[in-house]
Amino acid sequence: MEKQSFGKKERVRKRKNYLDIYQRGRRVHSNNFTVILSPNPSGEKRLGVAVGKKVGNAVKRNRIKRLLREFFRLSKDRLPDSKDMVIIAKRDVSSLKYQDVCLELAELLKK
């Protein structure tokens, strides 16, 4: 069985990395999210999450981040290796359920 953990190695953790990904990555948009994909040399697949202040207060922002990480964790095996991915939440999506998030992102990643 594929492991479903989500450790520190699998996160994008520095501002520099984010800037690199923003510059080099390919962007895909949907209603609520923007996904940026960029190759990275390390061999790992990594996730970064960006939720701006416009989206809501701290509770809402935290909830969105958790939902996005949950999605990444559970559908890791279907994602390509050696890719950095940053998901940006565009608006207040804290009322969405986890399943709604899954559907929308899965759609988005097919493109």
Added chain:
RNA sequence: AGAGCAGAUCGGAUGAUCGCGGGUCCGCCGUCGGCGGGCUGGAGGAAAGUCCGGGCUCCACAGGGCAGGAUGGUCGCUAACGGCGACUGGGGGCGACCCUAAGGAAAGUGCCACAGAAAAUAUACCGCCCCGAUCUUUUUCGGGGUAAGGGUGAAAAGGUGAGGUAAGAGCUCACCAGUUUCCCGGGUGACCGGGAAAGCUUGGUAAACCCCAUCCGGAGCAAGACCAAAUAGGGAAACACUUGAGGGCUGCCCGUCCGAAGUUUCCGGGUAGGUUGCUUGAGGCAACAGGCAACUGUUGUCCCAGAUGAAUGAUCAUCACCCCUUCAGGGAAACCUGGGAGGGGAACAGGACCCGGCUUACAGAUUUACUCUGACA
């Protein structure tokens, strides 16, 4: 029973699967460290706003004056406060109770639009009265007295009555209201109660300047300390004490300190990044004691988040809570009781150095004391 008022407590619970970050122990690889496993604990009453106060850290341990800021009934509590408690004055409510930036306007300055005669030194508009002139008289003009009457305004120069007067006026008197001073009694005090005298009365505004009293050094954990790739060439210490540029100490001044350029010695400084500060503390809980209370003391007991692109989530089940629909029983009905079935809801909100407060947001639940109205006894 209804309406209300002041507090206090809580802020869903349990389980399963997957997952996150901390501490600790064990094992393996092993230079830091990494990997795996076990155990343990992991957001709030406001964690929020950042409105105050303090601890802590650095700035040269910070002295004086001016400027600036804050507070403003009294007494207390406290590490401290702009907080809290008790009490006093004022205002509101039938009441429980609530609100109160509540020192000084008889230090000075300013302002008080429009209206009004006048907005503070009453320069008198109408009116009333006296005198003089004019004239047959009413009239008209001039000089003066008068704040009792008028209308205006948010606010009009103590109120009522009597005397008094040419007309009037605290001009005088009685009562009442208020101010200041003094005395007596009570209280730690704000102040309260009683009495006497004075001048006879003084507009409002200090969240206008200001005066008085008290307090305040500046920055802030992105403080500060340590390790240290890259890059750039200097940096630090000691001595000497002449000129002292320039800089720092709070905005300015005084005052004071460092100090370029000299000689000698030494090798360090520092960005990315990392470590530390970082959680045992004015700490929580319980009992007893002191105090009206805020709070304090003693004893016992407990260890309860330390992340850093930032950890608490997702899915499911059960049980409680609320709402809606439907069903059964009782009833004439309103409705009451039961809980079978289905559906929905569950607030405000997330630590970022730590505490004490304040303020603001908040579905609902539990509970205590008290007040008013109605009924019964």
Added chain:
RNA sequence: CGCGGGUUGGAAAAGAGGUAAUUCGCUGGUCUCAUAAGCCAGAGACGGGAGUUCGAUUCUCCCACCCGCCA
């Protein structure tokens, strides 16, 4: 996280206790064969809630929103 500044018609922007200017835009009229320009007239605002005051856009306090600085 900490520290500062601001909010006035649709847009910009003065006013600092009593009447809210001004410019552009908008609407109607006039002029023109018609449009523009010009001229005349008009509508449309003090971020919300308390307090001080006779009276707050202005002063004080509390919220909301926006902007900036410190890596």
